[in-house]
């Protein structure tokens with residue numbers, strides 16, 4: 231057997247005899263043992279040492295065992311704590327359980343019992359660690375360059391990125407706002423042989439046409455009023471790399487003609503200059519506009535469209551790949567918990583319900599903002615339904631859930647639940663939160679409505695002065 235680092239146990243007990251007995255027993259079993267005579271001392275040890283498990287007496291002088299336990303839970307949420315209680319103080323044991331001790335040993339105890347419980351606690355820690363590891367493994371598998379998703383639709387996107395990245399071809403990315411167009415553009419650049427050169431983003435939508443042209447192609451000193459010095463354009467900056475033209479649908483026809491020339495001739499002129507500049511730039515363009523329509527209206531050049539659209543990537547809206555929502559939620563939870571130094575570990579099933587049900591018109595960006603807000607406002611280690619924004623909990627929209635079967639299929643059961651949920655939320659809205667009235671509107675018995683609300687995780691609105699028995703705990 232390979233040599234194994236022995237596990238370290240911290241014993242916190244004010245009775246010296248008990249400490250000594252336990253220490254002897256545990257050492258015999260091959261554990262390394264640290265000792266503390268009070269809660270303060272114990273917490274001090276934990277601040278400075280790596281420990282695998284704590285054995286804690288609940289009856290302690292100074293800070294109580296329960297307060298010590300609470301402090302451990304906050305600073306070290308996954309550390310198993312085995313609590314020792316006198317038989318007479320069963321209340322103490324219950325209290326300890328409430329504060330997150332999963333194992334307790336009643337006094338007086340047999341030595342084997344201590345060892346057994348300790349091993350159980352350690353096994354649980356091992357499993358939960360393995361689980362964490364597995365989770366991070368999974369997220370590796372379901373992410374490509376920070377793009378999260380396991381849905382069929384997203385897997386196809388990953389494949390497409392892998393295939394497209396190494397080529398020289400221009401790429402056109404379609405997708406609603408917030409679906410990750412810029413993220414995908416970056417991923418393509420970083421997976422391409424151009425990764426060591428610049429990735430330049432141009433937001434074509436936000437600049438007036440003259441400014442856009444001068445920023446893309448540069449200008450000579452005196453080319454126009456205000457051009458006080460010669461300036462390189464972004465195409466020169468991106469030479470050897472990639473340029474990301476966001477909102478390509480907003481570019482006017484003049485600039486489109488110049489873009490076409492860069493693509494065809496790989497050269498252009500700075501504003502006010504007659505010399506051509508040669509560049510090697512890959513263009514990744516993105517839009518959420520309907521370019522077909524713009525072409526019909528003669529507002530987008532067809533030849534430019536075909537030059538850009540060598541490889542098309544169409545990002546699916548989030549509502550078409552709901553199975554990615556939990557992964558994304560966990561991803562953003564971790565991200566913002568780290569960023570804000572919070573211990574938030576998960577969202578409650580109720581909150582997840584609400585997140586799964588929303589139609590996410592702002593797509594991943596909207597979801598990300600929702601989670602960031604919840605993490606910042608969260609004061610415990612779980613995000614509950616109460617931290618979901620009001621408009622998600624009680625949507626006022628009368629929009630019906632889409633009755634469309636996506637190409638990659640849909641769970642009819644989930645779709646029906648969503649439909650039920652929307653109808654119930656709307657009738658509650660109409661009835662000002664009064665369940666009896668809402669039930670009438672839906673021609674249901676109040677008890678049936680109440681059951682459905684429980685099943686669908688719909689909370690009764692307490693501010694409407696309504697009974698809140700439907701709050702599923």
Ligand SMILES: Nc1ncnc2c1ncn2[C@@H]1O[C@H](COP(=O)(O)OP(=O)(O)OP(=O)(O)O)[C@@H](O)[C@H]1O
Nearest residue numbers: 376377378379406407408409410411412413594595
């Ligand atoms: N699949 C994904 N995995 C992880 N994060 C994502 C994913 N898709 C989008 N995001 C995040 O959502 C936010 C919006 O993404 P991005 O800016 O790429 O969207 P967009 O399509 O360019 O939006 P817009 O059209 O509004 O500019 C970013 O913070 C991005 O990191």
Ligand SMILES: [Mg+2]
Nearest residue numbers: 408411412476
């Ligand atoms: Mg964008």
